[in-house]
Amino acid sequence: MGSQALADLAISPIPGLWITGLASQYPPHLIQPEKLDDAAARFGHDLESPGLKKLLQVNRHTGIKTRSMVSTYQDGFATGSELPSIVEIDNYFRQVGVDLAAQACRKALRESGYGPEDITHTVAVTCTNEGNPGYDLLVARQLNLPHTIDRTLLHGVGCAGGLSILRTAGQLALAATYRQRPARVLCFACELCSPNIRREMHEAERCPDPADICIGGALFSDAAAAFVLCNEYAMMASSDTGSLKNDGPRGRRLFQLLEWGSATIPDTEDELGWYTEPLGRRAILSRNVPGYTKKAIRPMFEQLLPSYQAKAGTGTGTDLLQPDNFDWALHPGGGTIIEGAQQVLGLTGDQLRASREIYETRGNSSSPTVLAVLDELRRTGGRGRDHVVATSFGPGLMIEMAMLRRCRGEGEEEE
Structure with missing residues (x-):
């Protein structure tokens, strides 16, 4: 492909954007609905309180057969006699959540055929951690990503976050195309919701009107996911200098x-x-x-x-x-x-x-x-x-x- 063809990429009306690696990562524990009833009893809650009774009833009828969680209700984090504080939840995420996100990223990178040294940008999201520096920096360190990467961390978008990072990555990759540079954007999302279930049961028990309870404790689980998004220059170039080569399995289009x-x-x-x-x-x-x-x-x-x-x-x-x-x-x-x-x-x-x-x-x-x-x-x-x-x-x-x-x-x- 000649220089004119390269220049044409920057003005093409069709976005040259491809997902080249995609992965989800769930923690090892799958918890059945009835286990929440057992946990409520073991933690000493009043199972006949109107709010908690309603939450447990909803939990049995969500249609969810198993929820993925980083620990069981029997042992591990948030299974002591006291509810975990937000400080403890924060510290836990910045270890276990970071590990889970890194696992998803490695799987996505492996499928894409690119290594950590090839990544030019990261876009990450979470709503279950607010630390500064953001958890995306901790993931980048664990993956040995270049210190020169362009990092973006989104917050405040909740369940929409997986597609918010896709939208943001697309915009960043098109900006790189306009500048005639390769963009290999590693995007990841991670949430640990289960550490908050203790609080959900606590609040439900104290809620006098069952109609006012939040049913989040019956729905939410833990997971991470990642993908690599590339622009056309990244699919052709062996390095950021723009030199071309046949990369074989690298940059396969999904x-x-x-x-x-x-x-x-x-x-x-x-x-x-x-x-x-x-x-x-x-x-x-x-x-x-x-x-x-x-x-x-x-x-x-x-x-x-x-x-x-x-x-x-x-x-x-x-x-x-x-x-x-x-x-x-x-x-x-x-x-x-x-x-x-x-x-x-x-x-x-x-x-x-x-x-x-x-x-x-x-x-x-x-x-x-x-x-x-x-x-x-x-x-x-x-x-x-x-x-x-x-x-x-x-x-x-x-x-x-x-x-x-x-x-x-x-x-x-x-x-």
Whole structure:
């Protein structure tokens, strides 16, 4: 490829952005719903108190068969007689959470074919740690990433975080393309929600009105996920000097990122939240959230679709793709959110198979979950559809959506 072709990359209307490695990492423990009842009794809670009784009832009917957790209710962190303080939770994350995130990053790097020395940027997110310097620096040190990397750490986006880092990485990679430089962006999300379950039970027991309890203690789990996003220069260049070579397995294409969007749903900032307090974090999860998400998802899809379709080369005008032409990596915030999306978009169960699988077997681990769904999606259901939508929701309420095209013959075997 000559110098003119290289220059053309900077002005191409089609983003040259590819996910080249993708991984999810769950901790070793899978906890069944009934174990929460056992834990509440063992910690001395009043199981007949209206609030806790309601929380345990919800826990048995979420549709989650197992939740992934960094420790069991029997031993490990937060199993003593006293509730852990926010200081203890913080210290625990900056050891165990960092290790979990680093594991996910190593898997994504291994699949991408790139080494730590090749990474030019990192974009990370968490809502379960607020330390400064951010945990992304601790992960970078553990991975031996170059000290010259461009680091970005997002906060305040909650369950939307997995796609927030994808959007941010896409913008950074396109900026690098404009500057005619390679971008190999390592992105990762990590959440440890289970250390907060003790506080959820504590607060539920003291809540006089069962209608006012937060059901987060029945939904949330622990996980990390990571991916590598590359621009066109990174796929061709052996170094930041821009010299070209055939890298063999390096930079194999899994998905091409073609379009994305983000929006805040007006007057919903009190519907979903996560606030730090002395004994952990206070979660706010309104019963109105599924209704808001249901109303927001189709308008965002229709807003992004024409641009995506033009870039994907599948026709324009009245010949538009429909929701059922896509596989959906929907963040499984709860069973009603999955059902609402399926109803409003007219989707089949097969199109949401990965979302249901992750929800039922791992629970909702906040920001990494949508990336874990995307990872699961490429491994289940045979060949799958060529077009993929990933979408998630977070505090604000905000909606994040990304549209991707599967790359056949490189990151996925034909069947």
